[in-house]
Amino acid sequence: MKDELDKRLDNQPDGPERRGSLKDIPVREELLPRWVKGPEGQEYVVEPLQDYFCQAGPTVQTPAYTRIIEDLFNWARAESLWILGFGTGCGAIEMRPLMTPRFDAYRYGIQWRPTPRQANLFVISGYLSVKTLKRAIRSYEQMQNPKYVVGLGSCTINGGMYWDSYNTIKRLDDYLPVDLYITGCMPRPEALLQGFDDLKKLIRAGKAEGANHYAEHFDWYKANQKRVIKDWDMPDYSW
Amino acid sequence: MMQSLYDRLKDRFNLGEFTGRRADLAFVTVSREQLRPLLLHLRDLEGFTHLVLLTAVDWIEDDTFQLTYLLNDRARARDIGVRLMLPRDDTQMDSIHDLWPTAATYQRELREMFGIDFPDSPRVNEDFILEGWVDIPPYRREFDTLRFARETYPERPGRETHDPATYMKQQLYPDGEDNG
Numbered sequence: 001m002k003d004e005l006d007k008r009l010d011n012q013p014d015g016p017e018r019r020g021s022l023k024d025i026p027v028r029e030e031l032l033p034r035w036v037k038g039p040e041g042q043e044y045v046v047e048p049l050q051d052y053f054c055q056a057g058p059t060v061q062t063p064a065y066t067r068i069i070e071d072l073f074n075w076a077r078a079e080s081l082w083i084l085g086f087g088t089g090c091g092a093i094e095m096r097p098l099m100t101p102r103f104d105a106y107r108y109g110i111q112w113r114p115t116p117r118q119a120n121l122f123v124i125s126g127y128l129s130v131k132t133l134k135r136a137i138r139s140y141e142q143m144q145n146p147k148y149v150v151g152l153g154s155c156t157i158n159g160g161m162y163w164d165s166y167n168t169i170k171r172l173d174d175y176l177p178v179d180l181y182i183t184g185c186m187p188r189p190e191a192l193l194q195g196f197d198d199l200k201k202l203i204r205a206g207k208a209e210g211a212n213h214y215a216e217h218f219d220w221y222k223a224n225q226k227r228v229i230k231d232w233d234m235p236d237y238s239w
Numbered sequence: 240m241m242q243s244l245y246d247r248l249k250d251r252f253n254l255g256e257f258t259g260r261r262a263d264l265a266f267v268t269v270s271r272e273q274l275r276p277l278l279l280h281l282r283d284l285e286g287f288t289h290l291v292l293l294t295a296v297d298w299i300e301d302d303t304f305q306l307t308y309l310l311n312d313r314a315r316a317r318d319i320g321v322r323l324m325l326p327r328d329d330t331q332m333d334s335i336h337d338l339w340p341t342a343a344t345y346q347r348e349l350r351e352m353f354g355i356d357f358p359d360s361p362r363v364n365e366d367f368i369l370e371g372w373v374d375i376p377p378y379r380r381e382f383d384t385l386r387f388a389r390e391t392y393p394e395r396p397g398r399e400t401h402d403p404a405t406y407m408k409q410q411l412y413p414d415g416e417d418n419g
């Protein structure tokens with residue numbers, strides 16, 4: 001986290017001076033280890049980040065034993081895309097016309113769900129500030145396999161018009177495994193429908209393997225995430 | 240309307256520069272000692288009951304921060320902006336959260352974005368919008384936003400910028416002719 005920043009600063013002429021002005025971020029109090037008294041008076045240490053969360057990482061989901069079965073699964077997956085109702089950036093506004101009668105995405109078997117546990121498609125609908133990225137990561141990790149990520153708009157692709165912002169990331173695929181990008185600023189609902197159609201094709205062809213990519217390159221993703229989220233106060237994998 | 244208000248105020252307070260922008264909008268500069276009495280006077284006696292916003296401008300060339308307290312008088316539909324100049328090297332300011340509770344939120348923002356401190360303001364030291372910010376406050380003009388963005392957030396190669404006018408002209412009239 002902070003060490004990463006230190007390393008980059010070391011390579012610059014005014015690095016040491018700037019490093020002196022960097023703040024330390026204290027760990028939130030409720031996350032610090034503490035002594036707890038049990039019912040019979042015995043005392044023990046609780047380390048919230050270790051003890052309250054499972055430490056296992058994500059696992060790769062292997063395909064079914066024969067091609068035919070896997071194709072059947074993929075067909076089923078493609079036909080039920082359930083989107084997590086998580087809006088970020090400008091694009092969250094495009095979801096309303098999509099889910100209401102004018103564009104009516106429900107006729108394609110696409111619907112919105114209120115919690116990550118019930119959803120399998122995460123549409124990152126625009127720029128992500130570091131603060132939102134943190135929530136997006138936690139939400140993504142809580143979604144169940146098989147799951148897909150769609151990046152919506154230029155901001156998720158190369159920063160869009162927020163390319164010089166102090167607080168937004170520029171490449172979504174450094175932090176979350178993106179299966180499909182939809183270009184535009186902002187893409188119209190028709191573009192989204194087209195995107196969902198393309199995603200279905202990818203899924204049926206067995207090419208939407210983002211979740212497995214995330215599991216295989218978990219350390220790489222974590223390192224990228226921690227490089228920008230400097231107050232990492234959550235478990236490494238939120239399952 | 241604003242001129243007569245100014246004439247009334249200047250007998251009681253030691254006011255600085257006065258700028259009338261419109262018939263219903265004016266700005267006035269005031270010293271730090273006079274800020275609170277002036278705000279109280281405007282609120283209780285002149286009808287400026289609503290704090291519209293409290294914001295800062297970084298005049299780095301003059302080594303000052305300008306704080307602007309914008310007040311609104313609903314009944315007479317007029318606004319007054321009270322300006323206060325703060326030296327950039329002594330960025331402590333008196334809180335006015337007891338005059339308008341909403342000021343606490345603005346003061347929290349100013350502390351985070353400009354590093355202007357308002358001791359005693361409720362929750363002023365908590366994170367407001369940024370989380371885990373380690374560098375100098377980002378709205379200070381010595382903060383190099385572009386450089387920070389380049390160093391912190393990796394880019395995707397291949398991004399190009401065009402001047403919209405020339406680019407569209409090339410697209411629409413590739414041989415340089417407007418035959419339409």
Ligand code: SF4
Nearest residue numbers: 089090126153155185
């Ligand atoms: S791509 Fe455009 S519309 Fe989408 S979040 Fe970025 S600025 Fe907003």
